[in-house]
Amino acid sequence: MRDSRHGRLVLVLLLAISFALITVDIRGGRNSPIANVRDWASAVFGPAERGVSAAVDPVGRAVNAVKDAGSHEGEKKRLQDENAKLRQQVDNIEFDRNRAAELDKLLKVSAAGQYRIKPARVVAIGPAQGFSWTVTIDAGAGDGIKPDMTVINGDGLVGRVTQVGPMTSTVLLATDPGFSVGSRLAGSMEIGIASGRGSKPMNLKLLNGQAQVKKGDRLVTFGSQGGKPFVPGVPVGEVAEVRNTPGELTRSVQVKSYVRFSSLDTVGVVIEPPRTDPRDSILPPAPTPETPAPPPAQQAPPAPPASTEPPRGASAAKPATAGNRSTNAKPPAGGTTPPTGRD
Amino acid sequence: MRISRVFYAALLIVVALVVQVSVLARLGLPGAVPDLLLLVVVALALTYGPTSGCVIGFAAGLCADLAPPADHAAGRYAFVLCLTGYVAGMFASRSPRRSVLTPIAVVAVAAAGTTVLYAAVGALVGDGAVREVGLTKLLLTAVLYDAILAPFVVPWVMALARKVDPKPLLSGLSR
Numbered sequence: 056m057r058d059s060r061h062g063r064l065v066l067v068l069l070l071a072i073s074f075a076l077i078t079v080d081i082r083g084g085r086n087s088p089i090a091n092v093r094d095w096a097s098a099v100f101g102p103a104e105r106g107v108s109a110a111v112d113p114v115g116r117a118v119n120a121v122k123d124a125g126s127h128e129g130e131k132k133r134l135q136d137e138n139a140k141l142r143q144q145v146d147n148i149e150f151d152r153n154r155a156a157e158l159d160k161l162l163k164v165s166a167a168g169q170y171r172i173k174p175a176r177v178v179a180i181g182p183a184q185g186f187s188w189t190v191t192i193d194a195g196a197g198d199g200i201k202p203d204m205t206v207i208n209g210d211g212l213v214g215r216v217t218q219v220g221p222m223t224s225t226v227l228l229a230t231d232p233g234f235s236v237g238s239r240l241a242g243s244m245e246i247g248i249a250s251g252r253g254s255k256p257m258n259l260k261l262l263n264g265q266a267q268v269k270k271g272d273r274l275v276t277f278g279s280q281g282g283k284p285f286v287p288g289v290p291v292g293e294v295a296e297v298r299n300t301p302g303e304l305t306r307s308v309q310v311k312s313y314v315r316f317s318s319l320d321t322v323g324v325v326i327e328p329p330r331t332d333p334r335d336s337i338l339p340p341a342p343t344p345e346t347p348a349p350p351p352a353q354q355a356p357p358a359p360p361a362s363t364e365p366p367r368g369a370s371a372a373k374p375a376t377a378g379n380r381s382t383n384a385k386p387p388a389g390g391t392t393p394p395t396g397r398d
Numbered sequence: 399m400r401i402s403r404v405f406y407a408a409l410l411i412v413v414a415l416v417v418q419v420s421v422l423a424r425l426g427l428p429g430a431v432p433d434l435l436l437l438v439v440v441a442l443a444l445t446y447g448p449t450s451g452c453v454i455g456f457a458a459g460l461c462a463d464l465a466p467p468a469d470h471a472a473g474r475y476a477f478v479l480c481l482t483g484y485v486a487g488m489f490a491s492r493s494p495r496r497s498v499l500t501p502i503a504v505v506a507v508a509a510a511g512t513t514v515l516y517a518a519v520g521a522l523v524g525d526g527a528v529r530e531v532g533l534t535k536l537l538l539t540a541v542l543y544d545a546i547l548a549p550f551v552v553p554w555v556m557a558l559a560r561k562v563d564p565k566p567l568l569s570g571l572s573r
Binding site: 059061062065066069070072073074075076077078080081089092093096097099100101103104107108111177178179180181182183184185186187189190191217218220223224225227231232233252253254255317318 | 412415416417418419420421423424426429430431433447448449452453456459460461463464465466467468469470471472473474475476477480481484487512513516517519520523524525527528531532536540
């Protein structure tokens with residue numbers, strides 16, 4: 056054990072400084088003097104994170120390939136050299152195709168909601184021990200990103216931009232306990248506040264304590280003034296569990312987010328909100344009410360069927376020649392109408 | 399001697415931080431993320447003693463507080479790692495020959511300690527996220543990952559640290 060008076064003095068001094076920093080930063084909020092230092096730090100670390108994440112992408116692919124292979128373990132133990140090489144190539148193709156599909160889905164969502172988005176990729180993730188769910192994306196002030204913009208991906212709401220550096224920006228994920236978003240139940244129009252709870256499902260507080268909710272009800276963002284921090288109409292998730300909370304003013308339900316936060320990669324930052332509220336027109340298609348809810352709830356978000364409805368403007372602009380098709384592509388206004396328009 | 403030590407520590411901190419957020423965190427391991435930064439701080443503290451340990455811990459924590467994905471109040475990690483560096487530094491020994499188990503044990507304790515302390519500091523300044531998330535799984539996985547990673551990182555960092563500054567403890571304590 057070594058210790059010294061000098062050392063203890065330094066320790067106490069540094070601890071005091073860090074506590075002062077915490078206080079100053081919390082009190083200052085958005086205008087805290089630390090913000091400048093943060094900008095500076097993101098100018099230095101941002102490009103480094105971008106570079107490193109680009110450099111290790113092949114490694115990530117290999118790891119993913121190993122992870123995927125783990126599900127059929129025992130089946131293919133000995134792969135020959137060439138076989139392995141070929142597989143890796145295939146994995147790379149798969150990876151690229153996945154990314155292309157993700158981008159495609161993102162574009163579809165943004166077209167349906169008439170958002171203008173800037174696609175970006177996740178380059179760094181904050182550690183879970185930090186009790187905050189944040190990621191760095193590789194788009195910054197140079198790409199037109201500003202604080203308090205909505206971040207989405209092909210499945211729905213990802214989070215909002217909190218801090219912008221020259222080449223990167225930080226996104227607060229919807230799973231962060233400090234995150235909350237005003238949302239509306241599709242169909243019944245009930246308003247509530249959804250907030251993150253880490254790895255657990257989100258919590259939705261419905262302002263109307265008597266609101267009728269059931270499992271499988273879907274949730275879109277309500278939208279904020281001027282589209283900041285949230286543009287309206289972004290799919291958030293669907294109700295996973297309704298618990299009775301007698302005697303409370305608000306009603307709490309659990310919401311399973313559409314986005315899989317553990318495998319977040321390509322996201323889009325909404326740099327221009329839609330002119331009109333798209334309501335729930337960009338929600339993934341509703342599960343049919345007869346079938347038990349969980350299986351379709353699992354499948355619906357990742358794989359939207361081919362009959363994803365076109366944006367309203369587009370369907371209105373189409374001439375009547377495509378009439379028989381437009382019955383299929385009717386937006387699910389009630390939120391629960393089963394797609395039975397085929398005959 | 400002093401300057402080289404500063405450069406070595408700064409370089410290690412930056413590399414560890416970037417690798418941690420851009421590589422280790424993206425592996426998507428269940429629970430916690432392997433804390434490379436903590437390993438570096440502990441290794442340097444074990445070589446250079448408590449005074450340097452707490453200065454290095456403070457600097458590393460401040461970087462972690464400010465570098466991009468961080469969105470919490472600046473100073474939280476600085477506080478935690480400063481204390482960790484100091485305590486780890488008290489286990490520094492003069493002789494280069496020593497058991498490998500000591501550093502691993504220190505790392506394991508430090509991993510648990512930093513997680514709890516970080517949560518405690520957060521609770522103190524009104525961040526109630528811990529209550530929502532739960533600590534147990536995070537604590538266990540953090541200790542596990544860090545203890546597994548430690549034998550691959552700590553001895554190298556310590557050996558290089560000795561090479562960079564051959565009389566670590568003397569200069570660390572007198573000045």
